[in-house]
Amino acid sequence: MTTSALADLRRPDEERFGAKSALLGELIAGEVPVPPGFAISSEAYLAAVEGLELEGRGPEKCARAIRELPVPEDLRGEIAERYEELASAAGEPRAAVAVRSSAIGEDSEEATFAGQQETYLWVRGADGICAAMRDCWASLYSAEAVTYRAEMAAEHAVPAMGVTVQLMVDAAVSGVMFTCNPVSGDPSTIAVNASWGLGLAVVGGEVTPDEYRVSKVTREVLSRSIGPKEVEYVPDPSGSGAARSEVPHDRRDAACLGEAQLAALVDVGRRVEDHFGAHQDIEWAIARDASGPDGLGELFMLQARPVTTKPSERAEPGTPRSAMDRVWSTFGATGAARR
Amino acid sequence: MATATSEIGAFPSPFSIETPAGCEGWEEMYPYWALFDERRREADENRLWFWNSMHFPLPMPAFDMCEVDVPYFTFAGWQNRAFAVPPAMGVDYRVVNGYVYISPNPVTDPDLIAERAEFFQKRAGYYFENWDELYVKWREKMQALNREVEAIDVPDLPQYEPDEVLFTDRKLSNVELLEAYRRTIHCLELMWQHHFEFLLLGYGAYLTFAEFCREALPDIPDQHISQMVAGVDVDLFRADEELRRLARLAIESDVAGAFREGRSPDQIEAELGESDAGRKWLEELEAVKDPWFNMGTGDGLYHYYGSWNDDPRIPYQSLTGHIAALQAGEQIDRPTEEVIAERDRIAAEYAALLDAEARPTFEQLLGLSRKVFPYVEEHKFYCDYWFQSRFFNKVREFGALLAEHGFLEDAEDVFQLDRREVLEVLEELALTWATGGQPLGPDRWPPIVARRKELLEKLEEWTPPPALGAMPEAVNDPMVVMLWGVTKERLQQWARTQDGGGAELGGYAASPGEIEGIARVVRSLEQLDEVRAGEILVCTITSPAWAPIFSKIRATVTDIGGIMSHAAIVSREYGLPAVVGTGTATSTIKTGQRIKVDGSTGVVQILDSNGAS
Numbered sequence: 010m011t012t013s014a015l016a017d018l019r020r021p022d023e024e025r026f027g028a029k030s031a032l033l034g035e036l037i038a039g040e041v042p043v044p045p046g047f048a049i050s051s052e053a054y055l056a057a058v059e060g061l062e063l064e065g066r067g068p069e070k071c072a073r074a075i076r077e078l079p080v081p082e083d084l085r086g087e088i089a090e091r092y093e094e095l096a097s098a099a100g101e102p103r104a105a106v107a108v109r110s111s112a113i114g115e116d117s118e119e120a121t122f123a124g125q126q127e128t129y130l131w132v133r134g135a136d137g138i139c140a141a142m143r144d145c146w147a148s149l150y151s152a153e154a155v156t157y158r159a160e161m162a163a164e165h166a167v168p169a170m171g172v173t174v175q176l177m178v179d180a181a182v183s184g185v186m187f188t189c190n191p192v193s194g195d196p197s198t199i200a201v202n203a204s205w206g207l208g209l210a211v212v213g214g215e216v217t218p219d220e221y222r223v224s225k226v227t228r229e230v231l232s233r234s235i236g237p238k239e240v241e242y243v244p245d246p247s248g249s250g251a252a253r254s255e256v257p258h259d260r261r262d263a264a265c266l267g268e269a270q271l272a273a274l275v276d277v278g279r280r281v282e283d284h285f286g287a288h289q290d291i292e293w294a295i296a297r298d299a300s301g302p303d304g305l306g307e308l309f310m311l312q313a314r315p316v317t318t319k320p321s322e323r324a325e326p327g328t329p330r331s332a333m334d335r336v337w338s339t340f341g342a343t344g345a346a347r348r
Numbered sequence: 349m350a351t352a353t354s355e356i357g358a359f360p361s362p363f364s365i366e367t368p369a370g371c372e373g374w375e376e377m378y379p380y381w382a383l384f385d386e387r388r389r390e391a392d393e394n395r396l397w398f399w400n401s402m403h404f405p406l407p408m409p410a411f412d413m414c415e416v417d418v419p420y421f422t423f424a425g426w427q428n429r430a431f432a433v434p435p436a437m438g439v440d441y442r443v444v445n446g447y448v449y450i451s452p453n454p455v456t457d458p459d460l461i462a463e464r465a466e467f468f469q470k471r472a473g474y475y476f477e478n479w480d481e482l483y484v485k486w487r488e489k490m491q492a493l494n495r496e497v498e499a500i501d502v503p504d505l506p507q508y509e510p511d512e513v514l515f516t517d518r519k520l521s522n523v524e525l526l527e528a529y530r531r532t533i534h535c536l537e538l539m540w541q542h543h544f545e546f547l548l549l550g551y552g553a554y555l556t557f558a559e560f561c562r563e564a565l566p567d568i569p570d571q572h573i574s575q576m577v578a579g580v581d582v583d584l585f586r587a588d589e590e591l592r593r594l595a596r597l598a599i600e601s602d603v604a605g606a607f608r609e610g611r612s613p614d615q616i617e618a619e620l621g622e623s624d625a626g627r628k629w630l631e632e633l634e635a636v637k638d639p640w641f642n643m644g645t646g647d648g649l650y651h652y653y654g655s656w657n658d659d660p661r662i663p664y665q666s667l668t669g670h671i672a673a674l675q676a677g678e679q680i681d682r683p684t685e686e687v688i689a690e691r692d693r694i695a696a697e698y699a700a701l702l703d704a705e706a707r708p709t710f711e712q713l714l715g716l717s718r719k720v721f722p723y724v725e726e727h728k729f730y731c732d733y734w735f736q737s738r739f740f741n742k743v744r745e746f747g748a749l750l751a752e753h754g755f756l757e758d759a760e761d762v763f764q765l766d767r768r769e770v771l772e773v774l775e776e777l778a779l780t781w782a783t784g785g786q787p788l789g790p791d792r793w794p795p796i797v798a799r800r801k802e803l804l805e806k807l808e809e810w811t812p813p814p815a816l817g818a819m820p821e822a823v824n825d826p827m828v829v830m831l832w833g834v835t836k837e838r839l840q841q842w843a844r845t846q847d848g849g850g851a852e853l854g855g856y857a858a859s860p861g862e863i864e865g866i867a868r869v870v871r872s873l874e875q876l877d878e879v880r881a882g883e884i885l886v887c888t889i890t891s892p893a894w895a896p897i898f899s900k901i902r903a904t905v906t907d908i909g910g911i912m913s914h915a916a917i918v919s920r921e922y923g924l925p926a927v928v929g930t931g932t933a934t935s936t937i938k939t940g941q942r943i944k945v946d947g948s949t950g951v952v953q954i955l956d957s958n959g960a961s
Contacts, residue, residue, distance in 0.1 A: 193566040196701040222567060226697040229860065229948070231567055330705075332556075332712035333476075339556040340472065341435035341824075342465040 011053040012087045015046050015175070025050045027111025027171030029312070036310055039284030041277055044309050045098065046106065046175030047091040051113050053084050054146050054169050068155045072147040080139045088142075089135035091174070099176055105131040105249070107178075108141035110148055111171035130207070131177055131249045142172045178309050179244060182265045183208040183294035184218055186274055187316055188225075188282040196288070198231060199223045199278050203266050205256055206241030208292055208311065215240055215253075219265055225279055228272040235264050270295060273308050281313050288316040358843035361393050362816040365444050371806050377410040377766070378443045379417065397442060397449035397816040398834055402908040403649050405888035406872060407446025407807035410800060411743070411763040411770065414536060415649040415736075416441060416448055422540040424453075427548055427827075432467040436825045446807040449816060452825040475549050479719055483546065486723070490542055490730040494639075497535040498738045500528050502745040505753075505781045522778035525749075529774055532742050533767055539739070543731040550720040551827060557713040564706045565698060569948065571860050571920060576695045577717045578920065580687050583726045585921070587643040587656070590636045591663055592680050595670035597632060601625040604675065607668040613660040616668075644733030651763040655737035661877075669899055682921075725917065746770065753777055754790040756797065764797040814842040814907075814931045833909055833929030842931040853930040853937075855905070857950035858916035861925035863903040864944045864955065867937045884945055886937045890915040898922045903945040905933045905952050919947070927952050 018026055018034025026034075030048035037043050057078055063071045080088075096104040108129040127148045129141040148154060149168045158168060184203035189196045202211055202218040210216045217236035224231055238261050245252040266274075274293065281289050291313045298306025337343055362384045367374065375383055384392055408416065424438025437453040455461055475482060503521045512518040519527070558573045598604045603626045606619040620626030641656040641663065656663045673680050695714060702710055740763075747762030755773050756762060762770060773789050780787040819839060828834050833856050841854050868883040870876060876897060879885060885901045889909060898904075898918055902925075906915045909928035919926035925947030930936075933952065937943060942955040 190567055195565050195567040196703075197565045197698060198567040224567070224569070224572075225701065226572065226694050229569070231569060231948070330709065332709050332716065335560055335709070335713065336476070336553055336556045336716070337465070337469060339552050339559065340433050340468060341461060342433075342468045342472075 010087070011050045011056070011084060012091055013048050013050070014091075015043065015048055015173070018048060024113065025052065025171070027051065027113045027173070029109060029111035030171050030173045031111075032313065033173065033175070035284065036281065036313060039280055041280050041284065041310050042308060044107075044175040044178050044311070045095060046173060047095065048111065049084075049088070049142060049172040049174070051169035051171045054171075055167070057081060057084070057146070063150075068150040068152060072150040075147040075150065076143050078143055078146075080143070085135065085139055088138055088174075092135050092138060095174075095176060103133045105133050105177035105179075105244075106138065107173075107175050108132050108138055108145060109173045109175075110145040111173045113169050113171060130251045131244055133249060137249070138174055142174075145172050146170055178294045178311070179297045180207045180294035181205070181297040181305055182270070183292070183311075184211045186278055186291050186293060187288065188278045188291070189288040189316060190222070191316065197225050199225055199275050201266065201271060201274055204236070204238045204241065205260060205265055206243050206254075207251055208294060209242045209251065210238075210240055212292065221266060221271055223271045223275050225275055228268075228275055230268060230271055233264065235262055237261055238265070267303065269302070270305065270308070277308065277310060281310060285313070285315065289313045290316050358819045358840075359396070359815040359817055360813055362397055362442065362444060362449070363389060363393060365813075365816070368445060368806060368810045371445065371803055371810075374446055374803050374807060375443075377446070377800055377803065378408070378413055379766070382413070382416070382441060382443045384442050384444065392442070392817070394818050395451050396818055396820045396839070397451045398832070398839075399812045399814055400441075400448045400450045400832070400908075401812070401814075401888045402832055403889075404448040405907075406650065407804050408443065408448060409651065409763045409804060410766040412650050413443075414533070414767045416443075418537055418540045419543070420450075422537065423544045425541070426544045428453075431471050431548060432464040433548065434461040434464040434468055436827070439828075444812065444816070445810050446804065447810075447812040449812075451817070452823075452828050454824060472549055472552075475546070476553070476716065476720075483723055486542065486546060487726075487730065490539075490735070491639075493535060493538055493542065494642075494730065494734050494738060497532060497539075497735065497742055500532055500535070500742055502528050502742070502749060505749070505777070520782075522782055526771070526774055526778055529746055529771060532739065532746070533771075535735075536739055539731055539735045543727060546720070546723045547727065548827065550724040553713075553720045554717045554724065555829075557717040560709060560713050561698075564702055564710065568698070569860065570857055571947075572694055572698075574916070575691055575920060576698070576714060577721050578691065578917065579718075579722045579725050580684055580691070582722050584729050585682070587640040587663075587729075588666070589682070590640050591666050592670055592682075594629070594633060594636065595667050595674060595680065598629055598667070598671055599674055601629055603629050604671050607664075607671045609668060609672070611664075611668075613664045616664060639734060642734035642737055643729070644737060649732075649736070651740045651743070653736070654740070655733055658737060658741070666899075687921075728914070743770075746774065750774070750777065753781070753787075755787065755793055757794050761794075761797045764800040765793065811935050815839060819843070838929060838931065851954040853905075853927075853933055853952040853954075855927040855930035855933075855950050855952065856909070856916070857946075857948055858909075858928045859904075859919035859924060859926035860948040861903070861923070862944065862946045862948065863925050864942065865902050867905075867939060867941045867943045868901075869934050869937055869939045871934055884943060886933050886939075886943075887915075888934055890918065898924065903947065904928075905930060905937070905943070905945055907931060907933050 013022070013026065015030060015033045016037045018031050019038065020031055020035055022034065023031035026048040033043050033046070057080065058075065061074055061078070063074070066074070092106070095106070096102050110127045127145045129144060132138055132141045149170055182203055182205060184201060185208070186199055186201040188199055190198050191200055199222070201221040201223065203221070204211045204216045204218040211218050216238045218238065219236050220234045221230055222232040223229070238256055240253055241256050242251045243254055277293070278289070278291060281291055292311040293308060294311055295308050296306035297304060334343070404416065420439055420441055427433045428437040435455050437455055439450045439452050441448055441450045443449070455464065503524045505521050505525070509521060513520060554577060557577065561568050561573045598607060603620055603623065606616050606626065617630065620630050637657060643656045645653050645655065645659050645662055670680050699707055699710055743762060744759050747756060747759035750756045750762060750773055751759045755777060765773065773793065776787055776789050779785070823829055823835050823839070863884065865882060865884045867886045868879050870879065870885060870887045879897055879900060881900045882902055884903045884905065885897065886905045888907045890904060890906065899922070904915050904919050904924060904926040906928045907930060909915055915926055916928050925945050927945055927947055927950050930952060937954060944953040944955055946952070
């Protein structure tokens, strides 16, 4: 099999399916809500490009050749089967999916993979997936990706790529959260940025999002600052892709998350953090659901990675560490020699 | 950011404060050393003095100055001379227009601080190591002292001494009288000595834990810190627990009908006395009174703040409220188990979130704080309520004797004399009773008493500025920060408000939650029964003994107090939002105004400018 349900993947599968798919598998194993989907292994890519003789050709030519590849019949069949399964579980025969590249290689934790972060939204049907898949593959030969490989002298002599296919979340609200205070490093709070629509607006820095700080211990909202959220990304009226649109004035300065959603984010954030044993930087989305409270439906995690920025050093040099030393210091009694 | 220059002289000079009209000569009520004096002008003008409205919200009656003089000399005795807390020697005080201003005395010489640190660690270490054992002894000696002051016999002065004076070597009645008075005052000195013995260390250990939390967990709300430490099963809450038990008993034994809103304690007791079940209930009540009805009706520092024993309206109001709630099917028990479970859950969660290096420190400091904290809460019951109410009642007995002999018009007038003057009068009585000669006192004292009462009444109308003197560079004394909530930021806020601050007050977030409602400004105990259900209490300071009020109100705002002040502790206990240490709430907010209290951020907003008073 060159495809796998995301739920069946774990960290070691990264080598075949790429970092993104393996990570989503881990999240599912950690009982974190993730949009259901499947993964296409890098072997599918390798098999498809076999005989293309990409070596020695210019990147643009390689990319064009990959986009024009016929998808092998058995791979297309497998994809169609997985898609039908996914679509019928979603109760919509032509359900929209997101197709993303799932890069393979070292430094996957860093998740840089210059130029290899392709995402295609609102893709429909097996053929649509196949087209998006080939676009993802072709991104291996984007100018950035080629430069990156040259600079890194990448150990994967033959570049390869996995692809992740997930049911599309029509996000009413989305954003990112840190499972610690990203500035002070306080491990007891979660910092949430949120804005209307798809996560593009927040991730791309196109809006000043709402910022919330929530206690992990009591779920209390400790601080909130409501951003002027002027734009949002919504499904394109054509039914495929996403469109940038202006947020109506009455919604710009409205808080896009309430206490219930923030509490749910804390719960899930803690689960992700516990599963990976480190503070996480998580992308999330809340689905639109006309029947839900405030038009909000299910909460999904889209991506997680360890918080890489180190919180500022807390202790100044010479700060006493032991409990009793600290008590003495409260009374200004440091430096006396009593042990 | 205000510039440094604009901060200098942000508060009025203590020498610029004018005497309110008609209050000329107020100084004669107070000891000479407690006044601002030209001979200390330079030093006194260049330090910060802040109004201790937490302990002394009202002008001091002359006698009640013993509750200023004695605590400050015993406090500094422990802080400076016994424990030698390295950077802090104690607190100086001055009286301005009858109000008490205080200023901490820092140690700044590094060599001296190092020298003191040696003493301090040895001595404080002994207390921390033997805390539980020492605390058991402390309770025993406080209980003994409370019984002792109550048992002091104020002798009658008879026509003829009894035979015992001659045949069994008993003291003369006038000698005994003077001794009894001196012993009464001595008991007060001992009480204050005991009061401060553990307090410094208790607060310090707690403060260390709080600071550690803020360092390792910079986002932690203050109320989570105190919630993790707060004692749940402490003597301070026993009194109200007993009332709840008695409320249930009244319903079970079918005598609840006697408790009707608006009835006086006498009316209720009269009805109870008519039935067996009622008499049985009254017996139960009697059994509870010693010691639990020694609960104070104020914070104990004024002679007129008695105990529930002196003013049974408070416990009876509370009983009536509890009974009505029970009959309405409400739950009146303090959810002790839930409070404990939540406290432990929060502590365990924070511990688990910390890294392996910080966790043991957190746990040790939490353990130490929990060990010392029962004292911090319980000393209020033993010292401030139980002792103080007995002490003032004993002084009243001397007052009654003086009134009987014509030196005073009324026993209560004794509190218009300072404690040395009382001894003076007693000495004259000792003489003239013995000789039968003509005393001058009956002519001398009543006009003085009348004038002082008039002064106090007029001084009460004056609003003391929150601070006087120079803005300090920093506030270093941990006790000042913790007890009074006085920090550099708070001082700057006071300075801003005094310059015509607006419709928003800032204070400490003492108990979480946000509430909008009608303000009720209460500046003295007598006004307490003006509070209507659902109002927001705005006061200088509260006492946990005001329990019935806390079941009525929706939030609390105080002028002064840190997150460990009475109001903060009880508000958390009752789950009411509270903002403490606002500096000027009682002078800025008017009864009837609609205000919004955010106990999570420490902000109080005045929503409308009208207030019916």
